[in-house]
Amino acid sequence: MTRLITALLLAAVVPFAFAEKPVPQLPKVYIDTTFNQPTGNTWRAHTSTDFQNALNSANPNDVIVLDAGGTYLGNFTLPVKVNPNQEWIYIETSAVKSLPPPGTRVNPSTDLVNMATIVTPNMTSAITIPPGASYYRLVGLEITSASTQGCDLHSIPIVNCYSYSLVDAASVIGQTLVDSITVDRSYLHGSPTQDVRRGVIANGSNIAVVDSYISDIHQSIHDSQAILAYYSPGPLKIVNNFLSATTEDVMFGGAGGKYNPWVPSDIEIRHNLFFKPLSWIAPGITLPPHPQWVVKNNLEFKSAQRVLVDGNMLENVWMGGGQQGYSVLFTVRTSQSGDIAVVDDITFSNNILQNVDAGFATLYHDNACGSRRYRHCSKPGETRRIAVYNNLVLFRDPSLPGGARNIGLEMAHLMTDFVLQHNTFVPVPGTDCWNAVFFSVGRVRHWPPKESITDNVWILDNALCRQPTGDFGAQGTKGLTYYMGAPTPLDPRYLGNVMFVPSNNQVQQFPPHNYSTTVAFTYTDPQKGDYQLLIPDWRDTSDHQEAGINNTMLQEHQQ
Numbered sequence: 001m002t003r004l005i006t007a008l009l010l011a012a013v014v015p016f017a018f019a020e021k022p023v024p025q026l027p028k029v030y031i032d033t034t035f036n037q038p039t040g041n042t043w044r045a046h047t048s049t050d051f052q053n054a055l056n057s058a059n060p061n062d063v064i065v066l067d068a069g070g071t072y073l074g075n076f077t078l079p080v081k082v083n084p085n086q087e088w089i090y091i092e093t094s095a096v097k098s099l100p101p102p103g104t105r106v107n108p109s110t111d112l113v114n115m116a117t118i119v120t121p122n123m124t125s126a127i128t129i130p131p132g133a134s135y136y137r138l139v140g141l142e143i144t145s146a147s148t149q150g151c152d153l154h155s156i157p158i159v160n161c162y163s164y165s166l167v168d169a170a171s172v173i174g175q176t177l178v179d180s181i182t183v184d185r186s187y188l189h190g191s192p193t194q195d196v197r198r199g200v201i202a203n204g205s206n207i208a209v210v211d212s213y214i215s216d217i218h219q220s221i222h223d224s225q226a227i228l229a230y231y232s233p234g235p236l237k238i239v240n241n242f243l244s245a246t247t248e249d250v251m252f253g254g255a256g257g258k259y260n261p262w263v264p265s266d267i268e269i270r271h272n273l274f275f276k277p278l279s280w281i282a283p284g285i286t287l288p289p290h291p292q293w294v295v296k297n298n299l300e301f302k303s304a305q306r307v308l309v310d311g312n313m314l315e316n317v318w319m320g321g322g323q324q325g326y327s328v329l330f331t332v333r334t335s336q337s338g339d340i341a342v343v344d345d346i347t348f349s350n351n352i353l354q355n356v357d358a359g360f361a362t363l364y365h366d367n368a369c370g371s372r373r374y375r376h377c378s379k380p381g382e383t384r385r386i387a388v389y390n391n392l393v394l395f396r397d398p399s400l401p402g403g404a405r406n407i408g409l410e411m412a413h414l415m416t417d418f419v420l421q422h423n424t425f426v427p428v429p430g431t432d433c434w435n436a437v438f439f440s441v442g443r444v445r446h447w448p449p450k451e452s453i454t455d456n457v458w459i460l461d462n463a464l465c466r467q468p469t470g471d472f473g474a475q476g477t478k479g480l481t482y483y484m485g486a487p488t489p490l491d492p493r494y495l496g497n498v499m500f501v502p503s504n505n506q507v508q509q510f511p512p513h514n515y516s517t518t519v520a521f522t523y524t525d526p527q528k529g530d531y532q533l534l535i536p537d538w539r540d541t542s543d544h545q546e547a548g549i550n551n552t553m554l555q556e557h558q559q
Helices: 002-011 048-057 108-114 476-484 551-558
Strands: 042-045 063-066 071-073 089-093 116-120 127-129 134-139 141-145 161-170 179-184 187-189 194-203 205-210 213-217 225-229 236-239 242-245 248-252 265-270 273-275 297-301 304-310 313-317 326-331 343-349 352-356 358-363 383-389 392-395 407-411 416-421 424-426 435-439 455-460 498-500 515-517 522-525 530-535
Touching: 042 048, 048 063, 048 071, 089 141, 108 187, 134 141, 141 161, 141 194, 187 194, 194 205, 194 213, 194 242, 213 225, 225 242, 242 248, 248 273, 297 304, 297 313, 313 326, 326 343, 326 352, 326 383, 352 358, 358 383, 424 530, 530 551
Parallel strands: 042 063, 063 089, 071 116, 089 134, 116 141, 127 161, 134 179, 141 187, 161 194, 179 205, 187 213, 194 225, 205 236, 213 242, 225 248, 236 265, 242 273, 248 297, 265 304, 273 313, 297 326, 304 343, 313 352, 326 358, 343 383, 352 392, 358 407, 383 416, 392 424, 407 435, 416 455, 498 515
Antiparallel strands: 522 530
């Protein structure tokens, strides 16, 4: 699969010597999460005390079995073991054979009956994995909270009881990293009245979450994530999960301090459903007055490199108190993640963004670095070598509660080495998107700018719901020369695009091999989710394929 993606990205390179189309590095390592039942001793734990005793006594290659339907109340620590042969300890439900097979996501409504339940009674994690602990696999577990910490259900906004996290890979500076942890076919969750700030804190190496269901992750105004990794060298694997949190469903970076020694690297994110319930779009929940929780985005990169995001569904993002309704953020934050933070080499391919106010936002340098709040920050970092390929963006109706301006991609000032190719941006019928591609000029105060706003940006073969523009309103070839003129010439880097021109816009002249039309796009079969472009049939593209998505490829990667 990864060879196919690389080949597709390379196939459309136009052979000009003066500009080189950037190709992100793919992950160097992929985690093998094959289920291999250990063959050593079996420890059967029927009570919370039995469970912790089994954790203390078990050796690598053993299995700890918890009773399906049983409840284990407490804060459990997975001990460091001497493990020269790198053998696993599995902690699993007694009904593991009744779970869906590996590779199948669990569904709480049908699979909870076969799970054992681990409950934290307080704000401490249900499961803590201390520095140096390694080779544990959690299989078929419900992990949740019954904390009584910090509640005030009569306040406005409501303050729920809370826990900080459910599974915490608690690596710290100067000690051996947590290593080789897999969460497999498990159900981690809070509830509408029980706040959990984070589902899995994946701070370590070789950490994987597969075939699991993580929901109702939230806590007051704090950033909350279903999965968070900021103190990790990688590799990391997030495959075939349901992931739902108020702020970021999944985030990399965003913490660790100035001297954080790691950039989360070699990350595989495939076949997940990133999801925010529509019930959260309500006054007093994430909308004024007095919102209980802050909503942000589906996926955010503040520090990461060599990432493959392929075949995911990212659903339901709206404007709240935290951000402007973007689904995916490529935004380096050295001020939070450490001076070595970068957001480099991200391949974002064959994904569907559905019911989102906006698609993608970028930030080339951390504009908070060195500010009054982040005076300690000395390096602004970079966001570079990003490829956004064959993705479908289905906008949310901007007139609905929490609605904002539909923007496909906001391109940051100074953005470098970015490819937007074969994507389709689709407004709700009867509405127009505000912008398909919008260039932000940062601190430029005078127009025209003295130099190009971006460097080596390639926009190829897309079906765009509006002609590109940006701050100061420039459009057409002249505008793009200001926004993305470097390196010259512009023509091979803005090529093969078809652009709809709504009635409140005017048809502009663009470089050859692009087409603006006032005729509304027609797609193959929107009722069945097929948004491959029929009208116009535009194949004057860099690879002679239809502009916009390849629906066959998109659907293959969604499976």
